[in-house]
Amino acid sequence: MILVLNAGSSSLKVEVFDLQLTSVLSGSVTNIGTSGTLSVGGRKQEIETASHAHALSAMLAALNENGVGLEKLSAAAHRVVHGGTLLTEPAQVTPQVISAIENVTPLAPLHNSHNLAGILALQEAAPELPQYCSFGTAFHATNPDVAVRYAIPQTQHDAGIRRYGFHGLSYANMVAEFGEALPSRLLALHLGNGASLCAIKDGKSIATSMGYSPLSGLTMGTRSGDIDGAAVLRMSKALGEDETDRMLNKNSGLKALAGDNNMKTLLERDDEDAAFAVEHFCYWAARHAGSAIVAMGGVDAVAFTGGIGENAAPVREKIVEHLSCFGSFDVHVIAADEEKAIARDALSLIEAGQ
Known part of the structure; x- marks a missing residue:
């Protein structure tokens, strides 16, 4: 075992x-x-x-x-x-x-x-x-340089400031679960309290929404997602570095928009704040999805995973509706199982005698 x-x-x-x-x-x-x-x-x-x-x-x-x-x-x-x-x-x-x-x-x-x-x-x-x-970052190591490099001085890039991407074990498990039926151009969305997406072309990650940290990209449960660096600098000057970090990672996202980071609860509410938070989540997922589709040169299928991705049908439907401008594509729901991906990696190394 x-x-x-x-x-x-x-x-x-x-x-x-x-x-x-x-x-x-x-x-x-x-x-x-x-x-x-x-x-x-x-x-x-x-x-x-x-x-x-x-x-x-x-x-x-x-x-x-x-x-x-x-x-x-x-x-x-x-x-x-x-x-x-x-x-x-x-x-x-x-x-x-x-x-x-x-x-x-x-x-x-x-x-x-x-x-x-x-x-x-x-x-x-x-x-x-x-x-x-x-x-968790390894799956995105196949991203081309143009996808991982920030337009910053070489010294900062060399110091490690670049896009890494996360949720890689979840995406690797998704690829394994598809097996030989894996679409050539797969838009994969891992939607939970932490949320990201990945452009998977021929089984390899070529672009992803998270960057240097898991803070960037989509609207999330308590994380802001993408925000202008100048705004972060201004907030940091006013609040201090630690409080700004706490706010952007722990008190933003759905929690900031509607007072709750539980998507199930938000979908059950009938107030404007909840409706806006859900729309914000779906809109920005689709906005980033458009970027990923450009990176792949099109899309053959969309797959959802994660707690929200697997269980919130209205969220899936709204995102797919936003993406209808890209034409027709298959839609899949794949159970998230990072632990199985880790066990699969270990078994492969054992079988290879490593």
């Missing part, structure tokens, strides 16, 4: 797959560092954990009680949000890979350090277990 781990700032999520990539068991630990909940196989218990290592130890014990002991694991695989420009393929964890993850942590300080904490905690708990990692 393969154990997939997703370590967040205060949480640990796991899912176990067999070697046919069928999910066997899943679980989570919440509120690491204080009182939280340990959940495995639908059973929950209150737990206090002091660190990711402590949370992992409790999780491994719970998995063992549910018939998945360490001796049954072929490997562990991790989600790492940012791989920078060097980590563009799934990789087995080595000292060199750990060092590379540490080096790009400044590009994703809220994520990579916690992802790495999960890797190091498992190394300590099970030093003989092979570990692999998949990177």
